[in-house]
Amino acid sequence: MIGRADIKPHRLGPVSRMTMLLQISVVFLVIGLFYLLVDISHRYSILQNGFRENAVWSIYQLDRESRKFLEALHRLAEDHDLSPASTRAAVTRYDIVYSRIKTVEQGRFDINVRADTDIAKGVMAIKALILENQPLFDQLSTGTRVPDESLARAKRNLDGLLCLTEELLTYTNNAASVYRSDTRADLSSLEMRSAVLIGLLVVCVGCLVYSLRRQLKSMQEAGTRLEAMADRLNAAYLDAEAGNRAKSQFMATMGHEVRTPLNAILGTAELLQLATLPPSIASGVGTIRRSGEALLEIINEVLDFAKIEHGNLVTETRAVDVKEVAAAAMEMIRGRAVENGNEVTLDIDPTFSGENVMTDPTRLRQVLLNLMSNAAKFTSDGVITLRLYDTKGPGGSAIRFDVRDTGIGIDPANLGRLFQPFTQGDASISRRFGGTGLGLAICKQVVERMGGRIGAESRPGEGSTFWFEIPRIACSENAGATENDLMEDGEVMSAPVPKLNVLLVEDNKINQEVATGLLRHLGQTVTIAADGLQAVSQVQAQSFDLILMDMQMPVLDGIEAAKRIRALGGRCATVPIVAMTANASDHDRQLCEDAGMDDFRSKPVSLSQLQELICSATEAQAVLPVPRIEEGDFQQRSEELVSVLGKHDFIDLLRHFFSDADGLVAELSNAIARGDFGAADRLLHSLRGAATSVCLQQLADQVQAMRERGPSDQGVSQLRDELAARRQRLAA
Amino acid sequence: MLRKSSPLLAWAGLFLFFLFSVSEAFGLDRPTGDVILTVTGNVSQTNANGRAEFDLAMLEKLKGRTATMQTPWTEGQSQFSGPLLREILAAVGATGQTLKIRALNDYVAYVPYSDGIELQTILATHLNGSPMSVRDKGPLFLIYPFDLDPSLYNEKYFSRSVWQISEIEVR
CATH class of the missing domain: 1.20.58 (Methane Monooxygenase Hydroxylase; Chain G, domain 1)
Known part of the structure; x- marks a missing residue:
């Protein structure tokens, strides 16, 4: 579109060379004229001042x-x-x-x-x-x-005097004539020289004017050419922009289209896992679920990158305990790392204080997870260390995160390309390990958006260190609030779930089934509305404790439905409405808020999230976090339980718990042997929840500690010992 | 004071007054030395046949001027002194428009009368303190005040600067 001929190399053209030559000539001529003038003025002053007798x-x-x-x-x-x-x-x-x-x-x-x-x-x-x-x-x-x-x-x-004087007179007269003619010749030569100089000057100035005119003309032409080129560029840019917009639109649509069936797959798999299945099928379901989660992760990554490319990356800032975010991220990655036979360690500098740092916890976790999952992916039978310490960044004090692994490493020549999108260490990497190649590019964008920087060092065969820094911005508020946000799925499991009348507004049949299954599992009464209009009429027909609202629906979408329900007044004005959508953008969040909805969940919504929603909808009791009960309190509480249930029933309950726990530990052992750490974690989770509800707080803490370290055979045997000891104490 | 003055002193004063009046009425003194300048033409005060004749002593008695200047006819700075032309003209009671100045060699220059009255023009008798002989362009040399007014330093005034002056005719 833009021809090579349009761009001329910057070089002294013949026109400007000529101008330069002319300019030099003019300078010389002016100097010559100046000397002539000085000469004339000198002659004149001689004539003026030196009086001469005739x-x-x-x-x-x-x-x-x-x-x-x-x-x-x-x-x-x-x-x-x-x-x-x-x-x-x-x-x-x-x-x-x-x-x-x-x-x-x-x-x-x-x-x-x-x-x-x-x-x-x-x-x-x-x-x-x-x-x-x-x-x-x-x-x-x-x-x-x-x-x-x-x-x-x-x-x-x-x-003889007269002869002499006469002779002298004649001679002098002749000499005077000669002198006069000489002077005249001198004068005429002076005149000639001036005329020549002035003539040359006039010629030079004429040429200069001509060449300037030519230059002006060529400049005008160049200007016109540039303008035309700018127009063409603009058109090209608009074309590209339109193409890009179309691409983004396509990506968003595709993301939605892909996430909806995936939602169904994952939900179904989760439901299947809750049922008692033969081990062979159970492992298959696990694989489906893990693969689905991986696929979801990739889709999220791609969509995230599309968002970043469009400049739509929004970060929030609030008080965060960085240590806790790091520990949580580490736990999430532990399962995958252990699968590859890796040891995972969190190394926090003794002097490091991670509390009350103003940052975006979601994005921070995203980056940490990405770097650590990379480390886990490219390392086997090694060590992955996450190190946190204070450092000095370009803009003041900063928090540094080093993710070090002992994996395959990266050729230094490829290090620079790592943070560019669609790039992996080398082509063979993508064949061996897969991945979108977008992760690090996203990390880079996110870290830079947070005001930090990111980098990597590596030695092939010895391992890599990926690091990033974020500026340390202290805040005066307590970071306690963040604990709720960081709470992982399982931590609410053991809380009692109230029975509610739930209205599920969802157009997709499979999603309806999944959500209904999950909610029934939680003991909820579920009513289904296939679109917004149905929902509005349902709400008018009967009273609900909670409405789960899909956003994109035929007939009437979620936003509009929520508005109408709110407009009904009475109970409908206050009933909790939670938006559920695959389009998890900040803009959507804002729309939901504006429509009067109370909360927002991006799909797929897990069981635990549903449970949490139900709990918070009733506002009945403090759901999060699970209150910690000291040994002393445990005594008090178990006494309370005994008084409510009767000693016999309480002991039955404990017996029940121990027999369940035996089963869970056996399953756990199997899961570890299979290498299914996700399942192991869930087992531990249930165990911990059960332990908490029967007031065995010490045991619950031990289970939690094991979850944090990562399940291991050694941990299982310790757990067995502990359970045996507890059982003996009960028998005694 | 006057009342006390003696009659003799009063008489002496009256005599002196008379003497001056008479000498003025009878014109110029007669020259005692060689006549070096003769003024003719429209003159009211004469001392010989309708002409006014001056010797060096008479000229030296008149109010004069001494000035140091550069001229085209002398080397470096020269000091000229002599009576002011206007004093000579006053002494002879001259009236007219032009002064025809004649030199010993019969060179003649016509000088505007105003040059003698308005400018500090002198008839130099002395050059660097010595009387000027004919050989040194004497005895009289019409010198314009080149020192007071540099704009006079040009051919127009050079041609009027007559040397070896012998006669001035007032016309």
Whole structure:
């Protein structure tokens, strides 16, 4: 779409080269003109300041005065007129000639008479002649009588004076003519030079103007081209954007479409597991459930990434106990890690305090789970360590999470690509281990969104360390509230479930069946509405304690139905409505809240979640967490139970518990032998719930500790010992 | 003071006043030395045949000016001194528009009368403290105040700067 020809390489074109050349020429010409101007001004100042006598005129005067002087002398010497007047006249004339020769000698002239040797020689000769006769005229001026022969000698002597002055006059006149013509030539050459320079300057400026015009034109053309290119780019961008939007829409739709049947599969599998099944089928159901969960995880990952790519990743911030989040995440991963024969350890720095950190617990757990599940995936018979410590990040103090494994490691060359989407260490990895290759890209986005950073170090064959940091933002509030959020499924199991009248609004038949099955299992009375409209009429017909509302339904969707129900008033205005949807976006959450719904669950909803919902709907008793009973309290409570049930019934209850527990431990042992740690955990969970309800708190704690460590044969034998000891104490 | 003054002193004063009035009424003194300057034309004060003649002593008695300046005809800075032209014109009671100034060699320059009245023009008698002989462009040299007004330093005034002056005709 964008041709290569459109983008010209940035190089000095011929036009700009010419302009540069012209500019240089103009500079030189201006310098030349400047020198010319200086020359002219210099000449002018010489003309102005240096006054020059006219040499020809001066020498002419000398010649003239010499003539007059000789006439006066003639009267003395030839006519013998020695009267004082004639004598005086002669002396005066001599003095004038004398002053004239001095003027010629000293004066400043238009032509340099002293430099011209011929003129200088003539002047010298005249001067010598004048000076030679000085004593005579000195004598005459004092009035002394001078002998006639002296006068006659002087007359003869000075007769040659006129020849000399005439010759000098002629010569000087010629020299002056030459000088004048030279000056004229000089002037005309100056004029010529100025004319040439100015002509060149005009040519240069003309060329400059021309080349500038050309440049301007080419710039305009380039501008037009750029504009056209921008238009094309914009169009291309819009096309791409439209394609991307379509893709995102498709992803969302697909996600929904895939999650709905998956929901059904997982729910059915969970129901099947609750029934008593032959071991061979039970393990098959387990596999279905695990595979379904893995598939769900992948779908979630892909959808998450799509969301991130669209900039729709929303994080919340609240007070969180980081240690607890880390421990919970670790427990969730333990089962998978142990399957691969890995040891999992949580290494928390003694000085580390994880309480009251402002962050998003869901996202934090997501990242931790992803990094640790990667570690578990790529490590077998090794050690996976999650280390928590304080560090110094770029923006201040930070919390650092190191997930270290002793797995296959990654080639350093591939480390950089890891955090890019759709990339795995190398192509063979995806064949061997599977996965979307989106996990780390999502982690990177999430961590950066939380203001932190993420990285990895690795040595092939020795293992890898994936780390991330989030800024430590302390808060003043107590992080206690988070405990509820972090509570895992099983922890509410043992609480007694109230019997409620539940309205299930769901259009999908299978989902109806699953949800109904789960709710019946929990002892609930279930009424089904296939769409929002039915739901509204059902609510009007009878009173419900809880409404579970699907969001996307034909006829009337969940949001609208909720609004209408709320609008009915009375009991309907307050009945708890919980939204259930496969579209688990923040926007949907907001919509539900706005419609007056009380809670929101993304599908598939597990049994425990249903149980929790039922408990919270009644608000009957504190459901979460299970109150901890100390040994002392246990005494008090068991006494209470005995008084309510009667000692006999209580002991029966305990016996029942122990026989159940024996069965559970046996199953547990089997599960461990099979490597089905999920099942093992569930068994432990039930055991703990049962133990709590029969007030065996110590035993419950021990079971919980075992869950946290991960089930093992050693743990099972310890549990057996403990149960045996308890039984003996009961018998005693 | 006047009342106490003696009759003799009063008479002496009256005589002196008379003497001055007479000398003024009869015109200029007569030159005692060589005549170096003759003023002719429109002059009211004369001392010889309708002309006013001056010797060096008479000129030196008039109010003058000494100035150091550069001229095209002398080397470096030269000191000229002599009577102001306007003093000479006043002494001869001259009236007119032009001064025709003649040199010993019969060179003639026409100088506007105003040049003599408005400018501090002098007829220099001394160059660097010595009297100027004919050989040194003496005895009189019309010097414009080049030192006071540099704008005078040009050919127009150079041509009016007559040396070896012998006569001034007031027209």
